Amino acid sequence: MSRILVINPNSNDAVTAGLDQALAPLRLAGGPVIDCIGLAEGPHGIETQAHIETVALPLARLVAEEEPRTDAFVIACYGDPGIHVCREATKKPVFGIAESGVLTALSRGERFGVIAISGKSIRRHLRYLRQLALDVRLAGERPLDMSVAESASGADTLERMIAVGTDLRDRDGADVVIMGCAGMAKHRAPLEDALGIPVIDPTQAAVTLAMGAIVFSAAHSG
Amino acid sequence: MSRILVINPNSNDAVTAGLDQALAPLRLAGGPVIDCIGLAEGPHGIETQAHIETVALPLARLVAEEEPRTDAFVIACYGDPGIHVCREATKKPVFGIAESGVLTALSRGERFGVIAISGKSIRRHLRYLRQLALDVRLAGERPLDMSVAESASGADTLERMIAVGTDLRDRDGADVVIMGCAGMAKHRAPLEDALGIPVIDPTQAAVTLAMGAIVFSAAHSG
Amino acid sequence: MSRILVINPNSNDAVTAGLDQALAPLRLAGGPVIDCIGLAEGPHGIETQAHIETVALPLARLVAEEEPRTDAFVIACYGDPGIHVCREATKKPVFGIAESGVLTALSRGERFGVIAISGKSIRRHLRYLRQLALDVRLAGERPLDMSVAESASGADTLERMIAVGTDLRDRDGADVVIMGCAGMAKHRAPLEDALGIPVIDPTQAAVTLAMGAIVFSAAHSG
Amino acid sequence: MSRILVINPNSNDAVTAGLDQALAPLRLAGGPVIDCIGLAEGPHGIETQAHIETVALPLARLVAEEEPRTDAFVIACYGDPGIHVCREATKKPVFGIAESGVLTALSRGERFGVIAISGKSIRRHLRYLRQLALDVRLAGERPLDMSVAESASGADTLERMIAVGTDLRDRDGADVVIMGCAGMAKHRAPLEDALGIPVIDPTQAAVTLAMGAIVFSAAHSG
Amino acid sequence: MSRILVINPNSNDAVTAGLDQALAPLRLAGGPVIDCIGLAEGPHGIETQAHIETVALPLARLVAEEEPRTDAFVIACYGDPGIHVCREATKKPVFGIAESGVLTALSRGERFGVIAISGKSIRRHLRYLRQLALDVRLAGERPLDMSVAESASGADTLERMIAVGTDLRDRDGADVVIMGCAGMAKHRAPLEDALGIPVIDPTQAAVTLAMGAIVFSAAHSG
């Protein structure tokens, strides 16, 4: 029985529970177990570069500890904190949700837009896209201008996402949109309906890629 | 019950059967049905640009016909023949295995290598990579210099793939390798063992992405 | 006596006649014959990806048939349908008018703008520019938002082209403009006068390149 | 009667005479007059950056003087000396043979190779290709390692060009080759025969583009 | 005692004096002498391509003459006239202020903006950025729309620079700004205070790089 471990790098249990729920459709009989855990040492939300650095080594330690009973890892924060050190810590594949979200978006449209939680993260995201050499087909990134807390709880989060997604589609020319945060999965389907173009939840994208990376190997070695 | 339709654009039933077998690990209880069919109008193998053009419209017609009972399509020829006209023919997502193989490889390594069947297809593949804006992280592409028939039947195909893969890894600097053909799936695991770096079967990659594109929507609308 | 064959991939005789007329200035004594023909199997206008695919193989067959009495071919539809399969079908050079128009524009300005017939083709054109690795100096592409029929007959086509060209020049920074359609040649000179920057008719550009490709070889072998 | 003026920026009359002869096939009844002149102030050959700078202003002065009786200019030195100041000096189009050679090569193959006279010019050519944003499809550039004088007179120039062109084709993957010098036109056809891929003479390419730039306007205003 | 020679390629003594004053903070006991001279043959201001060409060879002659008593050269005109011919004329390092300004800006921010004197120079600057392969992180360039004379004397130059710098920061997303002219140094600090992001004077940037290029070698050979 193979296992995918999804690690929410913050210590916000509500976010972890939300991830867990969002991944239910990929839990299939005979398929990999998908576990979601938070990072006890993590901050309540990851909003700064310092937050990103804070979680990198704890993530790598957790990955090393869990390796014997895990076949693939997902780091569930849009920004892929610690991705390189986690990859160094294990022979098993490690997926970041930002990287996975962009790669998946590129299979669904010509040019992708990104909905960011806050404007401050956009410069960081662009830098990361350049590192991945995946910036050419970026249509644009626009912020919700909400805190993580607001975006999680607020009743008008979906409304705001539709407004931002509409700008990405109509002003920037995006024909696929990525929700640039780990905690927005429940809005994916209604946002997609409202915009009329594919909307990618990056955690679902990463877990899908993780599944593909292990089911065929498991079949081979099983 | 959702369904992924994998279309082998050639009329070689052995290839279709091989695809079918290679995808078995993704057939999970409760998950999408994965059907593989060949294209009656297709040539025995797709080796030229004329072959590619020959199958484009028949693929689009097949996609349009199958749309009512299909949730996602995969065009299973490395070269993604007819991908744009198929996407125009349906609202359902359509995945090409070349595009999917490259995107998946980018989640597994810094720079990807490609094993091509024949040297003649390499120029075409490079052109397509530029179109996708995914050429920056290409380490190199090298041919097996075998016909499709030889590569399918030949006892020494794996040996030749290991030699070519070793060159991609050691001379070109690839840390992940894509098998640039629809009919090589059975060699994936032994090739990966021999090279010690991830090896991507592009059809498995595409069907995985297709699964991710539909299971979450199905859950939403179900 | 060498010969350039210009093939209008649609079956609209008025467009073919317009091409024929637009190329008259290149018909010089002692120079190549320039013939223009339509494609009987072609649609009345090429507006979709399906139209593009429909004409690819008929174009290749026509090219193969005409090869013995032709020295260079021009595919006269902005989108270069079938260009790769036509090149595979003959040893003689084959020019697409989109590719030729962009290359010629790059010899006349720093950044080029494109006037498209319809907004739907722009995404396709951008994809093609990436494939050619000629997208860096694109200033922008803007649509006329007219049907091919309207643009051909409408009295206010030139007026609309001037408005769109002005936006390309003043908002997007283009210093050369390509008319992104095979049927606009008669508007080239007045549009150029109105904008004050070079305007490229892509069919004239392609036939010019074709002429250069053959007159020197003809001199050599003659 | 329209006129193209080809300026050889050096004072070597043999080179000017060679250009004149190489362009004969484009002198057609009813077409533009094509005149070739040398630059009295120019050095015997252009081999250094100082040579390039030496000719820039004299070229611009000549262009300004000849403007009233000229419709298009060609600067016939691979390196396009003074191209920007010449363009500033006239409203008429000015073509550089390096730029024109590359643009024309891109219409004939996927990746172009360049045969340089000397290794010292290669770094300069690469810098210029980056400026033009036309470097992506460069397969490679290799030197003859001959002086301009040697390459002009030497009996074994063609032999050496075939050797270098073969390396460009077989080691670098070029499927079209540019002769990176103004004085090699007589070798174009035999080199093309030997290599089996298109060979571009850049002066012929530039004069062709110049012809295209004026014959249609002349027809309009005539 | 090592020496940096800063050459103002125009003959405007007020500009030369301004450069001299702006560099005072880098004149440190034990460090290199920093001399500023104008170019007698230069125009009063460099505003056209012809101006640029006019100064190239005189600059190279001056560099060659001064080489025996100079350790590094700076060409102090944003546009780097004659940079390549000057580098050819000496073994000593030669710095252009445009190149140095951009490189220095890239050490201070993610995306740089440029304040140009006039709109006419922007196209030239962009071409040069492409040549340097440093255009990817350009946020934008905007003109003051003043003559060199106005910008030097005008009381409202700073006010206008703040307005343009604010647009670069807020509309184009620049987080560092380069003053695209040799004569603006006195505005650097107040502009930086007003914008709240780093502002680069390109001459100061070039002289700094020149200092780094020689002090360590001088220590070695001294």
Added chain:
Amino acid sequence: MSRILVINPNSNDAVTAGLDQALAPLRLAGGPVIDCIGLAEGPHGIETQAHIETVALPLARLVAEEEPRTDAFVIACYGDPGIHVCREATKKPVFGIAESGVLTALSRGERFGVIAISGKSIRRHLRYLRQLALDVRLAGERPLDMSVAESASGADTLERMIAVGTDLRDRDGADVVIMGCAGMAKHRAPLEDALGIPVIDPTQAAVTLAMGAIVFSAAHSG
């Protein structure tokens, strides 16, 4: 009196002392104080991604603590560990030696080569160059294949550097070379003499840029 603080992120005092000595030529009367300190929490050498992550937060804390008495910071490890979190921790400029080394090299040559300590770091360096969008002019990177300890002490380090530098120059086409490590400064001058092209010590490059960033502001506010 302004101050530049150079932080060696490892705890190897010999390396810190070497940096201190290498920077002596920039300590000029009236200029900034240049202090070098090690990081007590750092590993003995930085060779893995885990080492990089280990020092990021301690570096940021040190930067925050030293900010009141520091005007510019330099992180002296080729790999720029913690650069983004340090920049977030202070308003003062922070320079990484890898970034500074590359920017400085781009002012001295057309294409730069990098001498890496070990082959394992090369992939990381390339990723970083892509992030900086400074990879286009990379000629190549080649390893010494020595441990940090060996390279520091070994008598044959210089000999090995000359061999690697020669390959970068002759095989890869580099005309400027960066020593990709903080501890090689003493080899800079002899290596430059041996290769005949500029050799950049990245720490010296970064401290030079730091000096330029503060001396002009200090003059303004002083």
